[in-house]
Every structure is written in C-alpha cells, then in structure tokens.
Amino acid sequence: MIKARDVAFEYNRRDNDNNIVSIERALDGVDFDIKPGEFISIIGHNGSGKSTLAKHLNALITPTEGTVWVDGLDTSDAANTLKIRQMTGMVFQNPDNQIIADVVEEDVAFGPENMGVPTEEIWDRVNKSLLTVDMLERRHDSPNRLSGGQKQRVAIAGVLAMKPKCIVLDEPTAMLDPAGRRDVIDAVTMLNKKEGITILLITHYMEEIIHSDRVFVMNKGRIVMEGSPANIFERAPELSEYGLGIPAVTRIAHILRNRNMNIPADVLSPDELVECILNTIR
Helix, strand or coil: CCEEEEEEEEEEEEEECCEEEEEEEEEEEEEEEEECCCCEEEECCCCHHHHHHHHHHHCCCCCCCEEEEECEEEEECCHHHHHHHHHHEEEEEHHHHHHCCCCCHHHHHHHHHCCCHHHHHHHHHHHHHHCCCCHHCCCCHHHHHCCCCHHHHHHHHHHHHCCCCCCEECCCCCCHHHHHHHHHHHHHHHHHHHHHCCEEEECCHHHHHCCCCCCEEECCEEEEEEEEEEHHCCCHHHHHCCCCCCCCCHHHHHEEEEEEEECCCCCCHHHHHHHHHHHCCC
C-alpha cells in the first residue's frame, strides 16, 4: 500500500530577509513497507519526525531526497497528487480545524461533493460513514454541540465518505479526555478490523498502540525500532533511551513475572492482565 525508500526531508529556516539561516533535517533515510489492511502505529518523542512523515503519506509535502509510493504512485509527481489524496485520508489533532460545516451530515458530505460524486451516492456514503463511527443519530446536530471525541469521529466519517484505502491519523487524540480517546481509538480499530482500511496512527499515548500489527519507533528522523506491540514493550530499557515509557499494564505484568507469576509476555490490555492473574491464583 505504501512504500518509502531513503526518504529525507529538510526544513529551511529563514531570517526576516528570507535568507536561509539554517537547515533542519526532519527525516533522515526512512525506509518501510506497509501492506494493505495493516494497522501501523508510529511513536516517538516530540521532534522525532512523526508528523513530518505523516504529511508525506498523502503528498502534503514531498521528500527532499528519496521516494514515497502510495499504491504504486510516486508522491513527488504532481500528476498523482489528486489520486493519492483520494486514496489516503488525513485526520489531524484538532477536529475543529477539519470540520467546516454547521451541520454534521453536511460536513461529512463535503469531501465526496467536491470529488463530483452524484448526489444520491453522497447521501448513501454519509449514512454509512456516520453509522460506521456511531454518529448517525447526531447527523442533524451542529458540531458545536459535540464533545471532542464526537467531533473527531465526525472528522473520521468525513474521510470515510471519500472511500479511502488508507487513513493516516496524526495524534488524533492529543486534545481529548480519556473517554474521548477511547471512543476514537475504538472507531479506528473497528475500521481496520471490520472494513479492512489500512491505518497509520501517530500517537504519543503508548496504550493506544496495543491493537497495531506493527509499531515504528522514531528518533531524530529515523525509524530506530520496529516490531509488534508486545515486542516493542519488551524492550523497555531501549525505549527509555528514546524518551519513551511503557503502559502501566505492561509495567505491572513485568513486575509480576519477576515475582514468578505466570504472566505471558504479550499481555497488553487490563482485561488480559486480570484474566491471567485470575488463572494463576485459581
């Protein structure tokens, strides 16, 4: 679905006279392959290059060096830009920056309408997209009446209505409370598991990556670790070198294993941990 080879990106910093005063290398030799239907999480501390990488995946920016292909299309070729953006939808941190209409259903309809989709099909897509993210009952509401998590689900529905093959979510829960974060992650996980949509989730909440197929850890513009969530969490000392911790559930599981309790290394969720503890003491 997405392939990157030797991708580098540089930001030029300019003074008041528009002279370049410094060059910051935000990505530095990034390589990866993502298969259709995969759920990939990308984590890293602030400034590691996560968001810069995300913007490459639907041609918001293009590499200074190297190549990114989306479904075989080179993102640097301007002739491919429209097709790439129809295939790869973006959801950003602040849903208020993506919601532009005064009514929920009109906002979801905006994307397919601009793609020239026939009216009857637009409303069919709106219905299905809102149903998918469990927001159909709020279709006639103003977005101003919604919680942060509900707004983010509307933003996701707006992307879904354009029928993308892939959705890139750039820290979509960063501005939400815990309940809102759960709502959004549940919706994203469902889209991947039931709809088969390729998901790239960029987050700094470690507990949000447990449903991923693979995790990329970024540092100084490079992918420095890659593996399943369980594999990544087993490497806690290495994560700490990159300024990252592990979820509380994983820490507790490590402590219990060190006390000779039979807790598997791949326990990731609170429910799994509770079940393992109960099985141990029965």
